[in-house]
Amino acid sequence: METLLAITSIMFFPAGLSLIFSGMLYEWADRKLVARFQNRVGPRWFQPLADTIKLLAKEEIQPLGVNQALFFGLPVVALSGALTAALYVPIFGIQPAYSFPGDLIVTLYLLSLLTMCMGLAGWNSASRFSIVGATRTLTQLFAYEAPFLLALLGPAMAADSWQIGKIVAYTESHWMIVLQPVGFVIALIGLMGKLELPPFDAPEAETEIVAGALTEYSGRGLALFHIGRSVEMVIGVSLVTAFYLGGLGNPLIFLAKSLGLLLVMAFLQSVLVRLRIDQTVGMWWRAGAILALLQILALIVLK
Amino acid sequence: MNTEARLQRAKDALAPFTRETFAPETNRLDVVIDAGDLTKATAAMLAADCGYLSAITGLDLGVEAGYMEALYHFCDAAAVTSLRVRLSREGQPEIDSVADQVPVASFYERELSEMLGVTVVGTPDPTHLFLPDDWPDGVFPNRRDFKIEDAAPVERDVPKIPEQGRMGNKFIVPIGPQHPALKEPGHFEFAVDGEIITGARMRLGYVHRGIEKATEQRNWIQNLYLLERICGICSHTHTSAYAMGVEKLAQVEVSPRALAIRELIAGMERIHSHLLWLGVVAHEAGFDTLFMYSWRDRETIMNLLEEITGNRVNYSISVLGGVKQDIGPAESKSIHKAMDYLEERIRYYLDIVSTDAMFLQRTRGIGTMTRDEAILYGALGPTARASGLVRDVRLDSPYGAYKHFPISIVTDERGDLEAKFAVRLKELLVTCFTIRTLVDNLPAGDLTVRFPRKVPAGETVSRVEAPRGEAFYFIKSEGGESPTRIKIRTPSLCNWTSVLNKAVGHQLADMPMMISGMDPCFSCNDRMVTVRRKNGSQTMSWFDLRAYGIEKYKSR
Incomplete structure (x- = not known):
């Protein structure tokens, strides 16, 4: 029975299919909102699903000179990392499936797995655009990862626990966006960096390096990376909402809150110009990391 | 300064080299000079501030006339002074490069040399500018006796494009001819050191229509x-x-x-x-x-x-x-x-x-x-x-x-x-x-x-x-x-x-x-000359193109 439950939770709920579909819905919401901000019509609601089906059905071209195992393995690892992370995160305002002390750190590292896999995939692709893209992806990872982690540690320190379940229980009565506004901003912008959304889309700046690390990917591999990315979006948005916007509460209200967060992200994506990679790194280390550290310091002092 | 004064200034500057002058229009002055005097005449024009080199026209006067002309047009407000250099139609006439004085002239000179068959001595880059790399030698579209039949492509290795800046043993990012940044085809190569560009070069001519x-x-x-x-x-x-x-x-x-x-x-x-x-x-x-x-x-x-x-x-x-x-x-x-x-x-x-x-x-x-x-x-x-x-x-x-x-x-x-x-x-x-x-x-x-x-x-x-x-x-x-x-x-x-x-x-x-x-x-x-490919025909109907695509795909 235990095993069956575990399989169900990985295959269907909360990870697995339900997460993939909600990832597509989030992706659609994001694309639609950005399109509306940009004075476009935007895609229909099933467009991400149609894209995925199309990609899965397409031929996968393997470039010459790549390590085959890595080329086909990395997308799978990336997606499974993102799906596993979902087990510890309260998606849709429902208590996480599994929980243990310190699962916050595990979740964050599982989320980074996707970015690492993309970097490796780009490096493995033996294409010039991919290599430049991979370098940028990994450079950017080192830029936003520390501030993002620190921003999520703020609520954890306030709740005196590194267990997502406990932190969420604490934030339910404490709106962290009010108590730690700096942390919220850094978490939100860090999430955009993690998802490589504009203005942090230098790793896949199409006008310079085509599609960055994923230039050589097509068909199934590309689809898996895309799914992984939208799953990460669901997890990231849920995590930030649960930590900073008043915990879980009612699932419907939680959904509304995370959609509100998505709206803010779409707005930022529309109004900001892409940063060069040196500007991204400079911004995170000169402003992001220092602000996050100052907030942690303030928390320690005030406690 | 009015146009006459500007033309007079150019006339004075060119006086030592002038063979013949005529004024085809009120704002123009044509000065015939010897091919050997070109660099000196250009220097004199630039020194006297008589405008910028706007274009070089290659002109074949025809077999009967027996010579060709390269026209160096200098524009100075409304005044246009053209240096006319007479060139022999026989063999491969030579002319000196002015690209060291006017960098942009290297483009004009490349066009002149590939279109009219003039060897530009000392030009920084003698390769084709607009014509394809498989264009046959000795066929020059701007000559009056040019026949399209002569322009059948030949097999040859693509010449190396000379570089600007350090290129050597570097990581090169190619942009184009097909690239999301470009709305039209052109080819750029950027040598990068990390994210910093150390060299750049370019190839044009992908949209010739003649x-x-x-x-x-x-x-x-x-x-x-x-x-x-x-x-x-x-x-x-x-x-x-x-x-x-x-x-x-x-x-x-x-x-x-x-x-x-x-x-x-x-x-x-x-x-x-x-x-x-x-x-x-x-x-x-x-x-x-x-x-x-x-x-x-x-x-x-x-x-x-x-x-x-x-x-x-x-x-x-x-x-x-x-x-x-x-x-x-x-x-x-x-x-x-x-x-x-x-x-x-x-x-x-x-x-x-x-x-x-x-x-x-x-x-x-x-x-x-x-x-x-x-x-x-x-x-x-x-x-x-x-x-x-x-x-x-x-x-x-x-x-x-x-x-x-x-x-x-x-x-x-x-x-x-x-x-x-x-x-x-x-x-x-x-x-x-x-x-x-x-x-x-x-x-x-x-x-x-x-x-x-x-x-x-x-x-x-x-x-x-x-x-x-x-x-x-x-x-x-x-x-x-x-x-x-x-x-x-x-x-x-x-x-x-x-x-x-x-x-x-x-x-x-x-x-x-x-x-x-x-x-x-x-x-x-890019607009100069008809490009003909190996199969002889440059037009393909939609059905031919489709059949060609299917065949190519199957034969992989």
Whole structure:
């Protein structure tokens, strides 16, 4: 029975299919909102699903000179990392499936797995655009990862626990966006960096390096990376909402809150110009990391 | 200083080298010099400040005449001084390079050598500029005895393109011919050290259509429609320049009303071109919102052009001897309405590009070109004006209705991308104002006058300010129903030197914006000669293409 439950939770709920579909819905919401901000019509609601089906059905071209195992393995690892992370995160305002002390750190590292896999995939692709893209992806990872982690540690320190379940229980009565506004901003912008959304889309700046690390990917591999990315979006948005916007509460209200967060992200994506990679790194280390550290310091002092 | 004084200055400067002089038109001076004196004469022209080298025309006088000529056109405001160098038709004539004095001349010299079969001694890069790499040796399209049958492609290794900057054992990022950053095919190679560019090189000529050569087989009227198709953005520029030149040759006086309508359409074309540019550069910067907004507003002007001329791209409003469509009360009302909207939007965009902090991070101090560099590289149009160099044919040599409806020039001293935005957007406001003035004060007159079928023999130079800078036309007639030679030099070609020279030291991420910043137009650039591939035919029907694709796929 235990095993069956575990399989169900990985295959269907909360990870697995339900997460993939909600990832597509989030992706659609994001694309639609950005399109509306940009004075476009935007895609229909099933467009991400149609894209995925199309990609899965397409031929996968393997470039010459790549390590085959890595080329086909990395997308799978990336997606499974993102799906596993979902087990510890309260998606849709429902208590996480599994929980243990310190699962916050595990979740964050599982989320980074996707970015690492993309970097490796780009490096493995033996294409010039991919290599430049991979370098940028990994450079950017080192830029936003520390501030993002620190921003999520703020609520954890306030709740005196590194267990997502406990932190969420604490934030339910404490709106962290009010108590730690700096942390919220850094978490939100860090999430955009993690998802490589504009203005942090230098790793896949199409006008310079085509599609960055994923230039050589097509068909199934590309689809898996895309799914992984939208799953990460669901997890990231849920995590930030649960930590900073008043915990879980009612699932419907939680959904509304995370959609509100998505709206803010779409707005930022529309109004900001892409940063060069040196500007991204400079911004995170000169402003992001220092602000996050100052907030942690303030928390320690005030406690 | 008036035009006569300028011509006199050039005449004095060239006196030591002059073999023969004649003045084909009031604003022109042709000086015949020996091939050996070319570099000295060029130096004398530059030293006496007699303008910039605007184009080199290769002219074959025919087998009977027994010689060819290379014409070096120097433009100094309205005055055009042409150095005519006589070259033998026998064997491979030689001429000295002036590229060390005028860097942009290396492009002209490459074109001259591949089209006319002149060896340019000492030119930095002797490879093909426009012609394909598999073009046969010893076949020169601009010679009068050129036959298309001779131009069958030959097998050969692609020659290495000489580099600018350090290229050696480096990581090279290729951009193009097919790349998301490029809307038209061109090929760039950037050697990068991390993200910093250490070398840049370029290959043009992917969109040859052989238009210059094709004009020689068509009559004067057909050519108007052929030349309009050089560029999809500044089509009216080309018809204006051509019509103006041919009308001068035929001594046909066009009515003021027709000239004013031509200027009106040119203004609208400038608005459409600059708004398109704004969107493209914003997209290169990853600012798609501005891209979408500016292209939405561009629709206003496109609809207006469609309402007036019936077409959105090749407006076909000019005919030889006038214009086709009139501006009535209904049209002027919609023009005013469109201008109201556009002026408001352009002010808004100007505000964004000059105040948005994130945007300024990507434009301020990027690709800065000083005024001296702009002169050295031979920059034209808004690219030059953004560096404080006033080069605008509308001001220097007012043509058509610009004599009566002058424009004010916008310049900026800063020379970076930010300045290019400011110059182009302010120019739009000026253009909107000019359009309003024109519509309110259209002179009376007929739309067209009678135009002869044959144009009297003669040569003329016709210069028009395109949205990107000066377009140069040299038209030669021998009194027949079709031209003997039409030489076209479009502004994009002149601006390349500045971008390539400025690339080194910048970041890879800045390159798409810098390339787009000069508003390149590959179609204008490349237009020289028919390319024939191995299977002999260059046209493929849709079914052939499909069958070819399937076959290619199966045979992998």
